[in-house]
Amino acid sequence: MARIGVFVCHCGENIGRTVDCARVADALREHPGVAHSVDYKYMCSDPGQALIKQAIAEKRLDGVVVAACSPHMHEKTFRRACAGADLNPFLCEMANVREHCSWIHEDRARATDKAIDLARTIVEKVKHNRPLQTIRIPVTRRALVIGGGIAGIQAALDIADGGAEVVLVEKEPSIGGHMSQLSETFPTLDCSQCILTPRMVEVYQHPRIKLMAYSEVDAVSGYIGNFTVKIRQKARAVDASTCNGCGACTKACIQRKIPSEFDERLGPRSAIYVPFPQAVPNTPVIDRANCAYFKAKAKGATKAACGKCAEACSRGAIDFDQQDSFVTEKVGAIVVATGFQLYRIGADQPQGLTGYGEYGYGTVPDVIDGLQFERLASASGPTGGKILRPSDGREPKRIVFLQCVGSRDPAKGMAYCSKICCMYVAKHTMLYRHKVHDGQATVFYMDIRAAGKGYDEFTRRAIEEDGARYVRGRVARLYRDGDVIKVHGFDTLSGEPLVLDADMVVLATAMRPQPGIEALAQKLSVSYDQHGFINEAHPKLRPVETNTAGVFVAGACQAPRDIPDSVAMASAAASKILGLFSQAELEREPTVARVDTGLCSGCFHCERVCPYGAVERREIRDRKGNLLKVVAEVNPGVCQGCGTCQATCPSKSVELDGFTDQQIWAEINALAL
Amino acid sequence: MRIGYYPGCSLHATARELDESLRAVASALDLELQELDDWSCCGATSGHATNHLLSLALPARNLALAEAQGHDRVLAPCAACYNRLATARHEIAADAALAARVARVLERPFANRVTVANLxxxxxxxxxxxxxxxxxxxxxxxxxxxxxxxxxxxxxxxxxxxxxxxxxxxxxxxxxxxxxxxxxxxxxxxxxxxxxxxxxxxxxxxxxxxxxxxxxxxxxxxxxxxxxxxxxxxxxxxxxxxxxxxxxxxxxxxxxxxxxxxxxxxxxxxxxxxxxxxxxxxxxxxxx
Amino acid sequence: MATAAESLTAFEPRITAFVCNWCTYTGADLAGTSRLQMAPNVRIVRLPCTGRIDPLFVIKAFERGADGVIVSGCHPADCHYTAGNYHARRRFAVFRELLDFMGIDTRRVTFSWVSASEGGKWRDVVNETVGRVQALGPFEAYHELAGRQG
Missing domain, CATH: 3.40.50.11810 (Rossmann fold)
Known part of the structure; x- marks a missing residue:
């Protein structure tokens, strides 16, 4: 007969309010195989854990069930407590009577009945639990950082400075990300590139950072401490080892009017190009879609249509035949720092979103977005830092800024707040006034959200010192009327409709995760929300971890983030990784599959369905060495414990420890009681 | 192609030319307009300014007629009629309790199966x-x-x-x-x-x-x-x-x-x- | 009419849910954290992955008195174990056909994907299933049959 102890937690009022914990403990005391059953206000407290330890010793318990919160919260706590009383920790399980019961029901009688059911079910399961030993695995002390924006740069530098090696993968030709495009940064108005480029150079020169720009993660396998990553290095058509970055090729290129991505399509670039002067690495890339040579080749031309860049290169670094190449790296931890994109209305709207055509982005001239304004205001931008209208190059005297375009609007965009827009719009109005002294900035806003050190002071400064006019309300429509843009809005403080003439309109469009984030998340087995932002493991207590051990998240790929947030997350992820790397070996849950070789008939269905290739073949021979049969065997280091093999096995010869058939049958049978 | 036709009051009065031109165009394009038998006013602005249930029941009556007369789609050329018919359809589809109330008021079978089309x-x-x-x-x-x-x-x-x-x-x-x-x-x-x-x-x-x-x-x-x-x-x-x-x-x-x-x-x-x-x-x- | 309605609401179905640990179980946790109220008829059996769910579990649950069953895991392409949910999806596509053969009304079985961030969806799945099974009434025929044979 089993001797199981049941411990019912009140969780203060959290469980006790809707579940009669004493009645649960009483009911379980009568349950066959239960040797001890009590309720207590906080099982997770020191005295609560002491109760468990004491009962194990005094009542010689061989199993423990804690009816409390979700096992995702406190399973570790209670298993450790059991281990402290010399009971194998895997003989302890939790019944979730908080998240799955008291918090979601109001009827006390029915919630209590349900809690009794849940506890009984787990008691029946625990009767079939076996003692298990944790698995120890080695750690590769090397990290992969995906994304070379400010978050990725910071994470890479912190990890490398901590003594571990880093592979930094960036999909663009240069690292730097969106921060390199910004003119000045709030709330200090210091020049973005001036503070960023030293970090970029540091990455490039760091002996422990391997920088792989113009590369993408192709495939990821393995698990915490032992990931294998396949990285695609896209062909630049320029040999990076011979190129000295002199720039002669870009000057020789005949295609000169390709809209520059770095300048947000406000300025031109050549087909062979370096995105911006301080790019790291400073090796050019040929944009094959726009290069005369590659375009002609794609059409089937046999003779080279152009070769100006190759002629101009004194080092013979241009290599038209270069192909994508693949590199495989072993790493122990991964940081996802892929950043954001702006919601580009009309241009690349995500599926299902069609709103805001009335704002004329892409159709009404001189309606631009926030990043485009950054390029206009930037000294390295297409206008040399002068605020000029893209349509006619005139200096706009009246600019209207629209906040929350796509943000905070579930009907036409995203329900969330993009967080940075209130601040950067205030910054824009100030930059504008500093450059165009007689210019009038008007801002349409829903609320000013300036929570942060020095943030509210900053928006006050925009209004009080730099004369920005703030109108609380929304804009209904923009019209182009001859030379001006008519802005039809509504002032909700005065209750009056409003028509303003503007020379330029700047839309603070929503922040969205980078395109392709879902595919990357799937490669990494991390979850993401309905917008594509990567989910953190816990919104408050594990903000830079993901649900997949060993994969961390930093910056705006997790939610809208400004620079200080992104840097803080990156440093947090780096410190988590350095903590991980400080251990000689990692412990892993022993929930892995085992094969009963006596039963196994060698059909290898399990081998076909295993997502990890953990199933191996073993030959069974008699003493004379004659082959009797070939059976499946699971490599416990590779198995992750999904149990697909067990559900597939026709002879039921695979068992997943922790979730054996016996355990689950017992649970189902318990529900019939 | 055949479609139920709900002209509404306007097309029999101030907007007769809309009715006339639509019929002429339909016949030229082999679109058969079958005017609903016994149709009644949609209630338009006055209806929904007066009583919510009334504003749904009036168009719903016409949708029920269309259903009974074997249509799966009704053309309402007037923007106001169209709006009322489509709104009734939408609101009734989203709320089972409301559907039951409307059915009681109509005193006729109504499955809300007919879709509403605009000119x-x-x-x-x-x-x-x-x-x-x-x-x-x-x-x-x-x-x-x-x-x-x-x-x-x-x-x-x-x-x-x-x-x-x-x-x-x-x-x-x-x-x-x-x-x-x-x-x-x-x-x-x-x-x-x-x-x-x-x-x-x-x-x-x-x-x-x-x-x-x-x-x-x-x-x-x-x-x-x-x-x-x-x-x-x-x-x-x-x-x-x-x-x-x-x-x-x-x-x-x-x-x-x-x-x-x-x-x-x-x-x-x-x-x-x-x-x-x-x-x-x-x-x-x-x-x- | 009124008495029929009353007897329907008086019937409280027993629903067994087989869910994966990473998506739906966590989604149900989130529903709890968010205090989303739902029908108290569902008992969750936690498994690592929907790939671990043997169709026999579903049959067994009915045999042992369930009036309805929910099977729920990670969305396609979102499996913690990369592909377990695909195996589950294929397995249950075939299994669905068998249910009918076994005398189990497929309306008594809900298959769904609920991710870790979809607490609201979990509540909806629970409430819809409870409502549907409530309307179908107790699964006495099957329980009697199982009892006679068992």
């Missing part, structure tokens, strides 16, 4: 057929498509076009061989039901619409709503300054009818206050 929606579907049969009679004619505020809104109920950047009327105009102009006031309000109560407002709003259309180079306005038509056509004389040339206001179905070579009188053009017949004559001249 523009149906003509857009017929676009290829229109293009195939239209001559070049409207070539070069520049028209401003005026949606008004009601036709494509609210988005949750309507859904056949973008509520802020619609394109369906322009699609039909192009199919008919005329040229839609790009202009700004396509979705602004014309004053709606205030033609009598607040005439000055209607004149001010209408004036802005006409001005913008003219500035964009339009030779005519095209509408798909009896209320818009009556405000912009009937009230236009009050909107014009001395010596200004009036701008003809055509129903979309009339424009399509002209493209198909149907006689102006069959389309009801003689009923307009701003004479649209010179425009029709020009189109006819192009043909010969």
């Amino acid at each position: 523009v929606e149906v003509l857009r579907e017929l676009g290829p057929a229109i293009t195939a049969r239209a001559g070049r009679s409207l070539a070069g004619l520049k028209v401003a498509c005026y949606y008004g505020c009601l036709l494509v809104r609210p988005a949750a109920v309507v859904g056949f076009d973008d509520p802020e950047q619609p394109t369906s009327m322009e699609d039909v105009v192009r199919a008919a061989g005329a040229t839609p102009v790009a202009w700004q006031m396509r979705l602004e309000c014309c004053g709606g039901a205030f033609s009598l109560a607040r005439t000055a407002s209607v004149v001010r709003l209408g004036r802005a619409i006409l001005d913008d259309a003219r500035r964009a180079g339009a030779e005519a306005l095209v509408v798909a709503c009896p209320m818009c038509h009556s405000n912009l056509d009937f009230r236009q004389s009050a909107m014009l300054e001395r010596g200004e040339k009036p701008l003809p206001v055509l129903y979309l179905s009339e424009l399509v009818g002209l493209a198909l070579g149907i006689a102006p009188d069959t389309l009801g053009l003689q009923r307009h206050f701003v004479d649209a017949r010179p425009l029709a004559a020009r189109a006819a001249a192009e043909v010969h």
